[in-house]
Amino acid sequence: MSNQKLFNIAVVGATGAVGEQIIRLLEQRNFPIKELKLLSSARSAGVKIPFKGQEVTVQEATPDSFEGVDIALFSAGGDVTKALAPHAVNAGAICIDNTSAYRMDPDTPLVVPEVNVDKINEHKGIIANPNCSTIQMVATLKPLYDRYGISRIIVSTYQAVSGAGAKAIHEMLRQSKEVLAGNDANPDILPVGSLPVKHQIAFNAIPQIDKFLDNGFTNEEMKMILETKKIMGDESIEVTATCVRIPVVYGHSESVYVELKEDFDVEEVKTLLADAPGIVLVDNPAEQQYPLATDAAGKLETFVGRVRRDLSNPKALNMWIVSDNLLKGAAWNAVQIAEYIAIEQ
Amino acid sequence: MSNQKLFNIAVVGATGAVGEQIIRLLEQRNFPIKELKLLSSARSAGVKIPFKGQEVTVQEATPDSFEGVDIALFSAGGDVTKALAPHAVNAGAICIDNTSAYRMDPDTPLVVPEVNVDKINEHKGIIANPNCSTIQMVATLKPLYDRYGISRIIVSTYQAVSGAGAKAIHEMLRQSKEVLAGNDANPDILPVGSLPVKHQIAFNAIPQIDKFLDNGFTNEEMKMILETKKIMGDESIEVTATCVRIPVVYGHSESVYVELKEDFDVEEVKTLLADAPGIVLVDNPAEQQYPLATDAAGKLETFVGRVRRDLSNPKALNMWIVSDNLLKGAAWNAVQIAEYIAIEQ
Numbered sequence: 001m002s003n004q005k006l007f008n009i010a011v012v013g014a015t016g017a018v019g020e021q022i023i024r025l026l027e028q029r030n031f032p033i034k035e036l037k038l039l040s041s042a043r044s045a046g047v048k049i050p051f052k053g054q055e056v057t058v059q060e061a062t063p064d065s066f067e068g069v070d071i072a073l074f075s076a077g078g079d080v081t082k083a084l085a086p087h088a089v090n091a092g093a094i095c096i097d098n099t100s101a102y103r104m105d106p107d108t109p110l111v112v113p114e115v116n117v118d119k120i121n122e123h124k125g126i127i128a129n130p131n132c133s134t135i136q137m138v139a140t141l142k143p144l145y146d147r148y149g150i151s152r153i154i155v156s157t158y159q160a161v162s163g164a165g166a167k168a169i170h171e172m173l174r175q176s177k178e179v180l181a182g183n184d185a186n187p188d189i190l191p192v193g194s195l196p197v198k199h200q201i202a203f204n205a206i207p208q209i210d211k212f213l214d215n216g217f218t219n220e221e222m223k224m225i226l227e228t229k230k231i232m233g234d235e236s237i238e239v240t241a242t243c244v245r246i247p248v249v250y251g252h253s254e255s256v257y258v259e260l261k262e263d264f265d266v267e268e269v270k271t272l273l274a275d276a277p278g279i280v281l282v283d284n285p286a287e288q289q290y291p292l293a294t295d296a297a298g299k300l301e302t303f304v305g306r307v308r309r310d311l312s313n314p315k316a317l318n319m320w321i322v323s324d325n326l327l328k329g330a331a332w333n334a335v336q337i338a339e340y341i342a343i344e345q
Numbered sequence: 346m347s348n349q350k351l352f353n354i355a356v357v358g359a360t361g362a363v364g365e366q367i368i369r370l371l372e373q374r375n376f377p378i379k380e381l382k383l384l385s386s387a388r389s390a391g392v393k394i395p396f397k398g399q400e401v402t403v404q405e406a407t408p409d410s411f412e413g414v415d416i417a418l419f420s421a422g423g424d425v426t427k428a429l430a431p432h433a434v435n436a437g438a439i440c441i442d443n444t445s446a447y448r449m450d451p452d453t454p455l456v457v458p459e460v461n462v463d464k465i466n467e468h469k470g471i472i473a474n475p476n477c478s479t480i481q482m483v484a485t486l487k488p489l490y491d492r493y494g495i496s497r498i499i500v501s502t503y504q505a506v507s508g509a510g511a512k513a514i515h516e517m518l519r520q521s522k523e524v525l526a527g528n529d530a531n532p533d534i535l536p537v538g539s540l541p542v543k544h545q546i547a548f549n550a551i552p553q554i555d556k557f558l559d560n561g562f563t564n565e566e567m568k569m570i571l572e573t574k575k576i577m578g579d580e581s582i583e584v585t586a587t588c589v590r591i592p593v594v595y596g597h598s599e600s601v602y603v604e605l606k607e608d609f610d611v612e613e614v615k616t617l618l619a620d621a622p623g624i625v626l627v628d629n630p631a632e633q634q635y636p637l638a639t640d641a642a643g644k645l646e647t648f649v650g651r652v653r654r655d656l657s658n659p660k661a662l663n664m665w666i667v668s669d670n671l672l673k674g675a676a677w678n679a680v681q682i683a684e685y686i687a688i689e690q
Contacts, residue, residue, distance in 0.1 A: 203593050
């Protein structure tokens, strides 16, 4: 990247779980940065965050924060994006938004680079980063979609608490210690911080991520259903999702059943997955090798294994897909998009 | 149960996780017992177990242990059942076997009382207790099968470590403490004690329960597929299973997608489930009420919630089924069968 243009980058939500990972990735990837602006709520303003041997002081994010910013990475919640992203766009910044605020907006590209990198250039100021559990699934299924077509997906998730933020990580670890000591878990955060009922997550499985809709599905489940169609650019793909929080810190796991449109050979499927960008095939039952959340934590790739032909439907496959929800599921997918923008300019 | 016949009962595997629960249930249910014989391996012989205010000394199980025994409850592993159950049958005992040894034997009834209690009388000395993850699923689906028919089931499980025995519980709790203290988990038992590779279960999800077959499925998954057909008495029911161990102590959870043969009304489905024997409907999304492993632990019932029509297939339902794997999934189902035998005699 010598002689490359340098960019003024803003990270909105710099002190959050995803913001921290974005900053770390910008550093690790040696992103061509002229100036790094770290923004947050007034509460976290003043915090100093190390970056490339220096310290960057976090500033309060305001509508005026985006003068001169080339790329703004938002991960401070949908309300913050809605309040500030239009100002950033007006100031000339390209916004990469980790929240759900613009994902289903028809004018906003919803991008997983391995799937629809071409959509980046269609942006009108904002590019949406999909939901974590959707990203790893579509990134894995894309090579199979291209080769065989996909008619239907039935997915059950095993999602890490870090998807609900740093407070949920703390909550799960605190509860675990309490329960191990024979005390009550005293749930305080999960399943949904803004809702009144709290459930124990330590040594439990909670079948609720985000709020319920009238159709009985949660927002998280509807995200997987609707975002998959939009990212794949194919409204005909049927998707059913059940999203479940389990006591894992980093790494979402997914049990995925997928019906393909054409006959397939399982070994060819494995080869397609092994050769796909960003995908690592970990699939050796004889050696008890398959993806695990603890192995995926801290990695940029998406891991897939347990690939097997369905016994009841010869055109269907089952597989197990695992990725770090804060990295490929959030920060890394966003930084990947930023890298594509940087290369284009 | 006054004036009722009293029975000589043997519990084989009396010191194991399931055996302990069987003894506790026989006591709680005030089972009509004349003599209780507690049997185990030579290693555990001599242990004293409290029962109704007295102490019963565990004896080593041998081929000669079953003289005079009316009902023998086996939960000491398939090899022990294969070695000893034929001797028990020859001695005149009816064997209720918790292992997989005879489950798929065409001459052995595989019984979940809520589903096929009528099969108990067809026994030739041995009645098999199904796999834990199968029991709670078929008990829940039976009223829907009777009313609408079932063409297909796709299930992903969230299984508790107690399903792998007392050592696995200890292992998961020990690992949790180690990881919380910043140490390595040093996995030693799971996923499969007899296989060489061990994986961390604390704060993880392991997509392997039991050994792999050549078709890429595990034994546990094949049990769910094959046992469901046998218990329902309908080989046409298609079943796909992905079985996953998660860091929960007691209570298996299951994400179940089921295609019915006839149109249904969701409210009627909920009524059928609420009225079904042994099933408790916990399904109020507005109040964030749904089944949880921590709530099901210690209970005899199977809990179902998150009941919703599939958005992609109007003849399909999604639901979340939870039950204590050591109780309805093992000890309670076995004691239920013993109670039916006692009532018949």
